[in-house]
Amino acid sequence: MDYLLSVATIAGIYIIMALxxxxxxxxxxxxxxxxxxMAIGAYGSAVCTAKWGIPxxxxxxxxxxxxxxxxxxxxxxxxxxxxIYLLLLTLGFxxxxxxxxxxxxxxxxxxxxxxxxxxxxxxxxxxxxIFILIIFFSRLRNSRMGRAFQAIGNDExxxxxxxxxxxxxxxxxxxxxxxxxGIGGGIFAHYQEYIEPLMFGVMHAVxxxxxxIFGGIQIFWGPIFGAFVLTLLPEFFRAIQEWRMEIYGVLLxxxxxxxxxxxxxxxxxxxIEKLFQKAR
Amino acid sequence: xxxxxxxxxxxxxxFCALHEIQMKVQEGKVHAIIGPNGAGKTTLFNLISGMHDxxxxxxxxxxxxxxxxxxxLRTELGIGRTFQIVRLFSSLTVLENVMVGRHCRTNAGLxxxxxxxxxxxxxxxxxxxxxxxxxxxxxxxAHKMDQMASNIxxxxxxxxxxxxxxxxxxxxxxxxxxxxxxxxxxxxxxDALIAKISRMGKTILLIEHNMDLxxxxxxxxxxxxxxxxxxxxxxxxxxxxxxxxxxxxxxxxGN
Numbered sequence: 001m002d003y004l005l006s007v008a009t010i011a012g013i014y015i016i017m018a019l020x021x022x023x024x025x026x027x028x029x030x031x032x033x034x035x036x037x038m039a040i041g042a043y044g045s046a047v048c049t050a051k052w053g054i055p056x057x058x059x060x061x062x063x064x065x066x067x068x069x070x071x072x073x074x075x076x077x078x079x080x081x082x083x084i085y086l087l088l089l090t091l092g093f094x095x096x097x098x099x100x101x102x103x104x105x106x107x108x109x110x111x112x113x114x115x116x117x118x119x120x121x122x123x124x125x126x127x128x129x130i131f132i133l134i135i136f137f138s139r140l141r142n143s144r145m146g147r148a149f150q151a152i153g154n155d156e157x158x159x160x161x162x163x164x165x166x167x168x169x170x171x172x173x174x175x176x177x178x179x180x181x182g183i184g185g186g187i188f189a190h191y192q193e194y195i196e197p198l199m200f201g202v203m204h205a206v207x208x209x210x211x212x213i214f215g216g217i218q219i220f221w222g223p224i225f226g227a228f229v230l231t232l233l234p235e236f237f238r239a240i241q242e243w244r245m246e247i248y249g250v251l252l253x254x255x256x257x258x259x260x261x262x263x264x265x266x267x268x269x270x271x272i273e274k275l276f277q278k279a280r
Numbered sequence: 281x282x283x284x285x286x287x288x289x290x291x292x293x294x295f296c297a298l299h300e301i302q303m304k305v306q307e308g309k310v311h312a313i314i315g316p317n318g319a320g321k322t323t324l325f326n327l328i329s330g331m332h333d334x335x336x337x338x339x340x341x342x343x344x345x346x347x348x349x350x351x352x353l354r355t356e357l358g359i360g361r362t363f364q365i366v367r368l369f370s371s372l373t374v375l376e377n378v379m380v381g382r383h384c385r386t387n388a389g390l391x392x393x394x395x396x397x398x399x400x401x402x403x404x405x406x407x408x409x410x411x412x413x414x415x416x417x418x419x420x421x422a423h424k425m426d427q428m429a430s431n432i433x434x435x436x437x438x439x440x441x442x443x444x445x446x447x448x449x450x451x452x453x454x455x456x457x458x459x460x461x462x463x464x465x466x467x468x469x470x471d472a473l474i475a476k477i478s479r480m481g482k483t484i485l486l487i488e489h490n491m492d493l494x495x496x497x498x499x500x501x502x503x504x505x506x507x508x509x510x511x512x513x514x515x516x517x518x519x520x521x522x523x524x525x526x527x528x529x530x531x532x533x534g535n
Contacts, residue, residue: 136394143393143405144386151369151380158367161329163355163384163448172390218371266428 005123011231012126013188017204018211018223019133020180025212027173028153029078030087032205034181036094037067039200041182042189043107046116049190056119060186064179071178075171094202101197112196119190126187130224133180137220149173203245210248214255216262225264282307282452282483283328288337290323290507297323299507301337305452305485310478312486312494314518315504316527321487322364324504325454328485329361330354342451356384360450362441364457364487368429374440375425378412381447415443419473435466442473452483459490467493495519503527 021034045063048054054062074093078086102110119125140146148169151159160166189195208227215226230248234240240247255262283305290298298320305311313321326332328339330351339346346354360381368377386404416422419439424432429440438458445453455474459467467490474497478484488494494501495515503511503518505527511518518524 139393140390144383144388144408145390145393147372147376147380148383150371150376154369154371155367157331158363158369159380160351161331161355161361162380162444163352164380165350165352167350176390 007232007235009123009126009191011228012123012130013184013191014208014211014227014231015130015224016126016133016184016187017181017208018215018227019130019137019220020177020184021205021208022137022212022217022220022223023149023177023180024170024174025217026149026153027170028082028156029170029174030083030209031078031090031174031177032087032202032209033071033074033090033094033097034177034208035200035202035205036097037071037178037181038185038188038204039097039101039195039197040067040070041185042195042200043101043113043185044182045186046113046189046195047107050113050116056117056125056190060125060183060190063186063189064182067182067185068175068179071175071181072171074178075174078174079167079170091202091205094200094205098197098200098202101200108196110197112194113189114194116189116193116195118193119187122187122191129183129187134220134224141219145169145172207248210252212262214248214251214262216264216268218261218266219264219269221269222262222264226262229263281305282342283485284340285324285328286338286340288324288327288339289335290320290327290332291335297507298327301504301507301509303502303509303512305483306500307451307483308478308481309500310474310484310486310498312488312498312501313504314488314491314494314501318506319504320507321504322456323507325361325456325485325487328354328454329359352384355448355450358449358451359454360445360448360452361454362438362445362456362458364460366434366437366441368437368440368444370428370430372429373425374421374427374429374432375409375412375416377429377440378416378444378447379408381415381444382408382411384448412443412447415447416440418446418476419443420469435462438462439470439473442477446477450482452485453477455484455486455488457487457489459488459493471497 017034017038021031024031041063044066045059048059048062049056078089081089101107107113148159148164151164152166152169156166211226211230212223214230215224216222234244281304285301285303288298288301313324315321327334330349334347341357341359344357369380386408388404413422413425416425419442421436421439424436429437442458459470462470471493474484486498498515501513501515501518502509503524510523510527511521
């Protein structure tokens with residue numbers, strides 16, 4: 001039971017991370033910096049609780065806000081570039097964050113940051129955050145800004161000519177994405193009790209992308225599904241664990257060929273809705 | 281004068297796409313821009329809507345200088361446009377596409393979206409929906425509202441683009457080859473639609489290759505060729521203009 005709970009908790013944290021990638025992704029911004037933002041949230045909140053004695057909830061929020069502010073700062077140069085260049089910019093940023101923490105003695109530098117107070121109800125908090133995010137994303141879909149985000153992701157120029165302020169919309173999506181990643185990091189830190197810079201390498205950022213691409217990019221249930229399934233599978237099939245990255249690679253190629261929109265698409269959601277209507 | 285173009289010059293890396301264009305568009309008129317392919321018609325639209333930067337010259341709209349205004353601010357001033365190659369948002373439904381046009385007339389932000397406390401935001405969303413539906417109905421496509429924009433026929437996509445541009449309440453509507461890819465019957469529907477929009481008092485600037493459509497509907501025609509304006513006048517004047525005939529058909533031998 002404890003084991004199941006711990007797996008579900010980790011899956012919950014990864015769902016938050018996948019959603020943090022998904023928000024800027026809607027506007028066409030692909031970020032490899034999400035692991036970096038997670039690190040900022042983790043270290044920021046850990047310093048709050050372990051060193052300054054601030055309670056858990058405000059500490060995690062504080063970590064999220066710092067990540068969000070840095071997301072805003074990185075979002076400004078990110079406005080001007082697209083595709084592979086944006087990928088490189090965010091990759092560089094994520095790595096810089098990691099290297100900064102490696103050399104930051106106040107938080108233990110390369111040796112890591114031990115003694116973070118353990119949060120017994122991490123699972124509860126994680127799924128509460130996911131619940132809030134589900135409400136947020138489902139409302140976003142049918143809202144003015146949500147439509148603007150989608151429009152920008154489809155065709156930035158057309159969106160701009162139709163009166164969408166793409167500068168502010170893209171910045172908003174990027175920094176709120178960073179904020180969500182920071183919250184994920186804070187929750188992660190107080191579950192692990194110990195964090196080190198290695199935990200936030202760029203491969204983790206890539207994993208978040210895999211969750212989203214595999215799960216589905218058309219609607220937010222995709223990233224949730226992707227993160228959940230891809231975290232659980234390796235846990236239950238221990239043999240997979242060592243070959244995880246290789247399996248991800250094959251999975252992505254297969255997905256690109258047979259179902260480029262990911263497992264969960266708009267059609268899936270519509271089919272489920274119909275099923276419920278029939279059942280009634 | 282709703283739109284005034286003064287000495288407009290546009291270079292793309294040394295290629296002169298528009299040269300010293302002067303143009304005055306009168307309020308409430310249907311003003312057509314014609315010319316052979318590559319004459320600079322779409323370039324002109326792109327400069328008016330702000331998609332590309334102006335090299336030299338000025339564009340004035342309703343007494344405001346547009347040169348340094350960002351595209352979305354020009355739209356807010358009341359310029360709506362459609363595109364030569366349809367640019368609907370493919371991940372949105374037909375109705376949602378038209379609702380994007382309401383963006384600059386509404387204000388709900390990201391956080392107000394989440395905390396739906398005030399009735400004002402809910403009313404705004406409802407109003408956007410009604411307005412969008414009204415314009416979809418105006419182009420005769422209300423019954424397609426819930427389809428994905430990419431799944432409807434090409435001619436209908438063009439009409440949705442017009443509805444989307446109308447929903448932002450423009451005073452000036454730029455239509456870039458609205459009849460392209462339409463069959464004669466669909467073109468007739470479009471013809472009637474443009475006349476209806478014009479009767480609503482909106483100014484229409486129209487790029488079109490279908491001469492029957494252009495000659496029938498426009499009050500003033502400007503002719504561009506190789507980036508220069510070679511003629512301007514009423515349809516009857518343009519039809520007999522030797523410079524225009526030459527641009528389209530070439531010089532008569534022996535002249």
